[in-house]
Amino acid sequence: MLPNIVLKPAAVKFISRIVRFSGLPAGAGFRLAVSPGGCSGYSSEFSAEAAPGPGEQVLEIEGLRLFLGAESRLLLEGVTIDFADTPTQSGLTFINPNQAACGCSSAESAAPPGVTKIEIGAIGRGRPATLAS
Numbered sequence: 001m002l003p004n005i006v007l008k009p010a011a012v013k014f015i016s017r018i019v020r021f022s023g024l025p026a027g028a029g030f031r032l033a034v035s036p037g038g039c040s041g042y043s044s045e046f047s048a049e050a051a052p053g054p055g056e057q058v059l060e061i062e063g064l065r066l067f068l069g070a071e072s073r074l075l076l077e078g079v080t081i082d083f084a085d086t087p088t089q090s091g092l093t094f095i096n097p098n099q100a101a102c103g104c105s106s107a108e109s110a111a112p113p114g115v116t117k118i119e120i121g122a123i124g125r126g127r128p129a130t131l132a133s
């Protein structure tokens with residue numbers, strides 16, 4: 001089952017550029033791997049890829065092909081994906097309306113619940129970049 005995901009225009013633009021400038025042939029997509037972790041709720045990896053990997057399904061949104069594994073499909077249900085570029089943050093953000101607030105001692109310095117930051121400089125074709133928030 002494919003998740004119900006909302007992509008904000010800034011995220012569409014960012015993902016489109018990653019795939020377009022990857023040098024991959026037509027039909028390439030954006031592999032997004034999400035796993036639970038951290039105060040923000042998610043740890044994420046992504047890369048531009050020519051085709052989905054084993055066990056991945058293709059979700060087409062706004063003309064983009066997202067390659068999602070089983071765990072990512074479950075975690076992304078109902079999530080809004082946006083892109084932020086501010087002096088303190090640059091990368092994809094995941095807003096999960098169902099994510100509970102963090103109760104740990106680092107909650108004051110953590111990003112809002114359901115938000116994961118992925119730094120632009122960590123992007124590499126064929127090498128997923130990881131940044132846990």
